[in-house]
Amino acid sequence: MRLVFAGTPMAAVPTLRRLAAEHDVAAVVTRPDAPLGRRRVLTPSPVAQVAEELGLPIIKAARLDDEATAAVTALHAELGVIVAYGGLVREPLLSAPAHGWINLHFSLLPQWRGAAPVQRALIAGDAELGASVFQLVPALDAGDVFAMRVVDVAEDATADAALETLAVDGAQLTAEVVAAIADGTARAIPQTGEPTLAPKLTLEDGLLDWHQPVEQVFARFRGVTPEPGAHTTIDGVRVKVLEASPSTEDPREPGEIAATKNALLFGTATRPLAVTRVQPAGKGAMSAVDWWRGQRAPEGLRAGA
Known part of the structure; x- marks a missing residue:
């Protein structure tokens, strides 16, 4: 088929490569x-880098305005x-291709419609992650679904690792859906x-609440x-948690901090969370234990204070 492809991040690259082949x-x-x-280069x-590598024409547009619509429509x-892609497809562009547009969305629709489906599913503790291919319509991620698949993702995978797996599947x-549309068998x-909705995450979404169970x-x-x-x-300083996992150590009070040989234990409502790597505000990433020892923190200091 003669296609036009729209996408931006690394998660879109596997699909571009497959369709271009x-x-x-x-x-x-x-x-x-x-x-x-840091230099803001x-x-x-x-997607643009891979398109250039493949020798494909590139249209760079912050949004699909009249100019971008005209350029895409002219491709027939x-x-x-x-x-x-990071932008909405509206009429008349939505109806410009003979078969309209299809969208690969990284959720089991109608769960997690929106910009951050993988992240929101992980935060919610969903047992299953997956991908859906659906017909694009004006309403947000609401079109009829051609295909859906549950994807096996590692139980401890963070959002970037989960998205990498989902992108390949x-x-x-x-x-498969494009092939079915081409031969007239797609339904x-x-x-x-x-x-459920999956709005874009904010900085506040990253704040860890030590009064919750360690699973949450x-x-x-x-x-x-x-x-x-x-x-x-x-102690008034924001500290980014880069690497962590649930601990089997005995429970501690929420926010209580204790250093072991290899990790900092942060108390939760149940078992502690073991943190092995952090990034304090204004500094680089470092071992959590090494950072804590250098702090010479007063006894009784807790996270969240």
């Missing part, structure tokens, strides 16, 4: 170059495929069940790692 990708739509790193999106694509799922069915604390850690980042406050 099997179909005629007329152009790739992606967000403009963004400043990255303008850097093409991961049979189908549009979107994966985490999602590329396969999308390729989409309406979503069923009560929708660890679930939030997984969901907000690496962005916006799990954190707590110790």
Whole structure:
């Protein structure tokens, strides 16, 4: 098929590579170059970099305005495929390809409609993660579903690792749907069940609540790692938690901190959370135990204070 592909982050790259190998990708739509790193160097999106590598035409657009709509419409694509582009497709662009647009979404729809489905699912402690390919409609992630798949993700995977796994499986799922649309066998069915929403995360979403059970604390850690980042406050200083896991040590009071040979134990409502790597505000990443020993913290100091 003659396709137009829209996507921006690394999670969209496996699908782009797969479709480019099997179909005629007329152009790739992606967000403009963004400043990255301490020096804020303008850097093409991961999708833009791969599109250039593959020799595909690139349309860089912060939003699909009249100019971008005209450029995409002129391609006369049979189908549009979107994966985490970061902008809305509205009419008349929505109906420009003969088969409209399909969207790879990293959730089991109608669960977690919105910008952060993987992160929100992890925070909620969902037992299953998955991917869905659906027909794009004006309403948010509400179109009929062509295919859905539960994906095995490591039980301790953080959001970035989970998304990496989902992206690979999602590329396969999308390729199957595109092939079915091409040969006329694709069938989409309406979503069923009560929708849940997955709005973009904020810095506040990363705050760890030590009064919760360790399972909930660890679930939030997984969901907000690496962005916006799990954190707590110790003696008025915000400390980012980079590596952590539930401990089998005896319970401690919520927020109570104790150093062992390899980790800092943070008390929760149940068992402690073992933290092995941190990043205090204004400093680089370091061993949690080494940082704590250098603090010479007064006795009784607790996280969250």
